[in-house]
Amino acid sequence: MDQDITSQLRQQESEEKEALALLLERHLSRQEQLFVQKTKMGTAQSYLGSVTLEWLASRVSFALQLQLFRRKYDQKTHNIIRDSETIEELQQRPLDWSRQAHLAQYLAVLKNHKFPPILVVISKDWVNDPNAIEWDSECRADVSVDDFTSLDKNDSIGLLNIGKNYSIFALDGQHRLMGIQGLMELLQTGKLDIYNKDKKATGNPITLDDLIEEYDLDPIALQSLSKEKIGIEIIPAVIKGETYEEARRRVRSVFVHVNRMAISLSKGQLVLLNEDDGFAIVSRRLAITHPLLKDRDEKDWNSRVNWDSATIASKSTVLTTLQALQNMTEGYLEDKFPQWKSKNKKNLISLRPDDQEIEEGLKLISKLFDGLASLPSYRQLEQGVKTYELRRFNHEKGGGEGNFLFRPVGQIALAQALGFLVFGKEMQLESIIKKIIYFDEIGGFSYMDRYQSIWYGVLYDPMKKRIQVSGKKLASRLLIYLLGGVKDDLEKAEIRRALAEARTIEEKTIDFQGNFVNPKKGRFT
Known part of the structure; x- marks a missing residue:
């Protein structure tokens, strides 16, 4: 008896599911309807659903094309023209079209690609027509823009009309929309x-051919990307009872707040989260494994890596930053693993290296840091000397040694030079480290702010009395020169000329004795 009842219930449930499936299939086959769930947060009502990338690219426009926002609009860039009349309209940073190609490639190339849902507003022509019958005598809307057909007694799930007579605009996720449109164009x-x-x-x-060739992609699978689905949340442009201005303020308020809450990640955080860049992955592992960098379980231990910011404050006890470590890793290993870099000539993105390459890269960069840890300047850290004492210039509050090795730009220049020598010139790292130790022992990295230093005018700006990052390339070339990596006489002369130019102020060049000299007659040629 019980089995018969159970069997009947199962059959009834199966029939109900089949009937529901047929009902949904009939309704969802209509292009003008979207199956959604109604939600409400505060007074903001919205609908959650999903659409294909192809549909999104063709039907959704950028927020500032919405008539509720438009004043002076640039048809080409899809940004509001900035002037005194439109400053109040600038509620979001302008669209950055340089991101489109990378976002489109991300979707095309990475198998585990994923975009978060996009927040959009749905509108109709009558919204912008003050004489439309939908506005009553008090200029309030008689109806809402959204046309929702409920399919349950709680009025929570149903079908939303999204026919061609509706206009849809992205409020949050405009760069995602840009990337999807780029993919469809591709x-x-x-x-x-x-x-x-x-x-x-x-x-x-x-070109699509470049992508297929470079990343060994399946052309059929690529075309199927247009049918992939992305989440979408829809809010109505006007709700019943609102005036035009009230609707505009409500939509603008949503637009402002969703973008204001989206805080940009710092450079360090981007390195920390990047799982596709081989140099970022290796630098993260280096930071937590190498004795010179990793944290220690000691009472007065101060972290040696700034994991967040790309700069170091004057009183900071860190040795370097995660961003600098990534740049050092790239500078040192780029000749060894050129495939890790993006294919700039074809504007193509890089893909995550395999685990074996990552392990090899970590071993190589760890070996470099083993050598660097033996430098006299870095050995002072084990004697209790603080990093800021070695990093600060003498004229800064508290004074310091102004040491090249404690500035991220110097660290990066050194790693780039050593990478070129080891992997480009095939010189032995051990012999190079011995030369660097000697150079450090004779004060070659110390007191950059003194005219006796080779880094004076290169990485230290004597006029502004601060580090100048623009000298990084020359600093790297000088290190290559000093370490015996330059054999060509013309190249040597060019480096000396560049050094003289770096130390030239108002057509007067400062030599290593502090005298103003003619660079052609001084000790630079």
Whole structure:
């Protein structure tokens, strides 16, 4: 008896599911309807659903194209023209079109790609027509823009009308929309232009053939990307009972707050989270494994890596930053693993290296840091000397040694030079480290702010009395020169000339004795 009842219940449940499936299939086959769940947070009502990338790219426009926002609108860049009349409209940073190609490639190339849902507003023509019958005598809306058909007694799930007579605009996720539109253009035309921030074409376009060849992609699988789905949350442009101005303020308020809450990640945080860049992965592992960098379980221990900021404060006890470690890792290993870098000539992105390459890269950079840890300057840390004592210039509050090795820009320049010598010139790291130890012992890295230093005018700006990052390339070339990596006489002369120029102020060059000299007659040639 019980078995018969159970069997009947199961059959009834199966029939109900089948009936529901047929009902949904009939309704969802209509292009003008979207299956959604109604939600409400505070007074803000919205609908949650999902759409194909192809649909999103063709049907959704950028927020500032919404009539509720528009004043002076640039049709090309999709940004509001900045002037005294439109400053109140600038509720979000302008669209950065230089990101489109990278976002499109991310979707095309990475198998585990994922974009968060996009927040959009849905509108109709009558919203912007003050004479439309939908506005009553008090200029309030008689109806809401959204046309929702409930499918349950709680009015929580149902079908939302999204027919061609509706306009849809992205409030949050405009760069995601930009990337998806770029992907669709790439799939449909076979190429995608590379833009700068203001949507001016730069360089050669990306081609679908380049992607297929470079990343061994399946052309059929690529075309199927257009049918992938992304989450979408929809809010109505006007709700019943609102005036036009009230609706505008409500939508603008949502627009402002969702973007204000989206805090940009710092450079250090980007390195920390990056799982596709081989140099970032290796630098993170280096920071937590190498004795010179990793934290120790000691009472008065101060972390030696700034995991967040790309700069070091004057009183900071850190030795370097995670961003600098990534740049050092890239500078040292780029000749060994050129495939880890993005294919700039074709404007293509890089992919995560395999685990074996990552392990090899970690061993190589760890060996470099073993050598660096033996430098006299770094050995002072084990004697209790604080990093800021060695980093600060003498004229700064508290004074210091102004040591090249305690400045991120110096660390990066050194790693780049050593990478070139080891992997480009095939010199032995051990012999190079011995030369660097000697150079450090005779004060070669100390007191950059004194004219006796080779780094004076290169990494130290004597006029502004501060570090100048622009001298990093020359600093790296000088290190290569000093360590015996330059054999060509013309190249040697060019480096000496560049050094003289770096030490030239108002057409007067400062030599290593502090005298103003003619660079052609001084000790630079």
